[in-house]
Amino acid sequence: MSDHGIRSEAVTENYAVVTHTLTRRFGRKLALDSVSARVSVGSIYGLMGPNGAGKTTFIRCLLNLINPTSGSGTVLGHDMVRDSVAVRRRIGHVAALQPLWEWMTVRELANFMAGCYPRWDQEAVKAVLSPVGIDPNDKIEELSRGQRTLAALAVAIGHQPELLLLDEALTGLDPISRREVLRNVIDVMHAENRTVLITGQDIADMERICDHVGFLIKGKLFWESTLDDLKARVKRIRIEHPSGPQPQVPVNALRVERAARETEFTVTDFTRDLVESLAAQGRRVEMLDLSLEDIFVDLASASGGLSAAGPSANAPMKVSA
């Protein structure tokens, strides 16, 4: 094995998901553009991005539901294309508003799934279904949309997956159900050092549960780090300048807002040195912590992900964790 191979193996041991320049085209549309992502084992990784950013495509590539146009990746140490069956045996997957076979009862669905996996933990399934009042004898077609998602989630963890892929799976759940899911699924998995890769639009939830985040915008992975690291490095800076000339902002500053007496901008590589250098100009510099939602909006806006325009010149550089 080459040196590179040894390094790769070592890397994959620590990461549940590793992709190398994963690219996927749908005709002319570039859905994934050289995505090199790493999802640490035991992490709860929130993959965020605006609609059409390529999140679902990324997850479908991991499941080998679609083949990447180029690039490669490993999931739990298995090549995601060549060993896709082995990959799927060790992971669970729930998609947004997961369609299920409506003629089945929940019990039949669970039995069907149990027959597809070498091991099955019916208690784990019950742990999801019972608190939200879903009877195993209920037919799928009789369940509400949220209940169907919960049923899909319940059967997705029956085989004790080492990696759970939740593709907008929390969408449509009421707050109580969402809380139950967080408590009975994600917290349990996290406690057992299992990995969760979750995508969604509810950033408040993501901020609450994720410890790692990645921003996927227009098929490109613009940011990937721990949540703490993200928050530590992406800051809003306000400079007051009551009478003086406009302050000079860093070249890579995002969302620069200039007013008559103050200027605000976001930086993605915040350091104390930056504040000190700005303060050295004799102005009052204020550092503002940003919520995950603010960061998402800033990054997405800067990269053109929220507008029809392309990425701005100040689009953030990708930061590796």
Next chain:
Amino acid sequence: MRSVFAKEFRQNHLLVWVGFLLSAAIAVLYWAWTRNYVKTIQDERDLNAFCGIIVLLTTGVVVLVSTAGLFSIETTRGTLPFLLGLPVSRARIWLAKGLAGLAIAISSALLLIVPTSLVLPQIVKEIHFLLYLPDIVTGVLFLFSVTLFCSTVFQRVISVLLVTVIMLAVVLIGEALFLNSVAPILGYDDLFDFTLLSLFLVPAFLLASLFTFSRGELLMTRRKWGLAVFSLLVGILVVGFALYGVRSWMYRYQRSGVKALEAISLHGPFARSAVGGEPVLSLAVAGSPAPFQRDTDHGWVRGGGPYRSRHLVVIDLKTGREALVLPLRKNPGEREADASPDGRFYAQISQGVFGERRLSIWDLRSRRLVHGGMPKRLYGGEIYGLDWSPKGDFLALNVHYRRPARANGRGVMVDGESIYVMRPNGDVVKQIPLWEATPEREPDVYSYFVRWTWAPDGISLYTMRLDGHILRHRVSDGEAQKVWQPPVPDVSLPKGYFWWFNQLIVSPDGRWLVIRGVARTRPQTESSKNLSVTLVISSDGSRAVLISRDIATDLVWSGDRLFLTLFSRSSLSVHRWQPGEDRAVPVATLPLNPAIQKIASLEDGSLLIWGQKQAYLVDQRGKLAPLADPRMRNLPHDYWFLGLDSEGRVIAKNLRGTEIAAIDIKTGQLTKLYP
């Protein structure tokens, strides 16, 4: 995989019951429509035809609907990603779904036996025949494979159904074109029967379906389209080449084992008709004894004994090349084959594995199948007695049919027989009825056995009942004209004796008919005596001459003279009759020892007698002499006479049956023709 299979079966099990109800409805409706016919069903083939329709219709519908949704419905309902997210390979999912679809088809087919047997209890006894029906089994398999392929490609069930129907139509049309272009070149009509062609396409469609599902996208993308079309084409090519390779190998293998040749027919020059044609010789390769034997007037019938012939080869005698090679089946099905007198066409009546009769006609110039190749159930029964008109522009054959009819307010089954006169392309020109029988009304025994032969003009033919009634039928309008009927002149039959005439030959100029017959008692007893007669009758029936009371073993016209070989206890004599004479006169007497195989008339009016030990020539004056060339004294030891070609050469095979040769009787020169 088991889970997926069980899920699919459960998902579609309702269709089985729908199929059950559907089959019940069809069975009842069909029974109501044809109840008189059903009451008369005795023959298992009729039973199969009745049940086949129900099975094919119902199973076809169930298979179409259930298979169409196997994959496409998962796409429509969005469950496909969920299914593919399971730790089961796509190939296994495809297999599980495919098996489930097949299980549904089989279940529905088995279940629909119930309503069918309610209206037709005999089916329970004869149930195994359903499985033998190639049309149904292969038809359902073919439908299944096409639908499965479409289901993996298209996302909507309605699209799958639509495209499947279109593809079936395309395949049917393509098959018709294919049959007429490729099959005759490959020389195996049966392989390209619809059923077998369908079977050939089944693995291609299944492979394409598997490949498209395994490698294709979830959605209907251009890439998936390309993949589907590409994999289908590759599948067809792979399976086609594999089959072709296997067939070629088998062909070579069989050819390498050629042990004996048997002549089936020698035409063109042999017919010595006014029409100059391509001389062709058909042979059964590795056959011993011959698969076909001449049956007096009814063309060729299968020979007795063990049947080992593997190929039927039509040879162009001018070039020695094979004009057509038709592999023969091991079953005793191939029963008749004959080339047209002009050597242009070659016709064969064969019997398929499942007992169906078929007529195939090839154009030997283009090597194209111009007619047939498919079961000809439209005839409804036996077909036999193949015979070309002298000019080769018509083909006539006997058709024994059964048809339902109403008599006295109830359904009866009518048996009948006709002569069908058709063009070489298979178009029926005229149907000449011979007899029809119902349980209440049966014709007399003589009517069942009718000999017939073409008139030399090629536009009319003569029929002769066993009791000697002769009619002339005009092909153009079917008009029948009475020619002759007993009594036989100069013979008064003893009481209790009946005439049985069994051979009818027309002179080359069409002026005379020769009939041979015996008078016997019915039933035959040890004390019965057979009285043999050979009569020459003028074609207008105005004159009948009893030319011999001995058993004539061979008859041949040479111009307006008729030669007969007659056996006596110690010798074999050749007699001659010509117009104006009132009996045949002896022209030569040979010891019995030469064991004469054949007499044949030569173009100069002389007669060739081919014996096992010596060949003789009877000149126009009736003088008998051994053939002049010394080599001819030995050649007959080694060669079996088959016929004469257009140059007057004897076409013969060696006694071991391993080669065919042409022998110039004047010089004794021997030219090997085949192989």
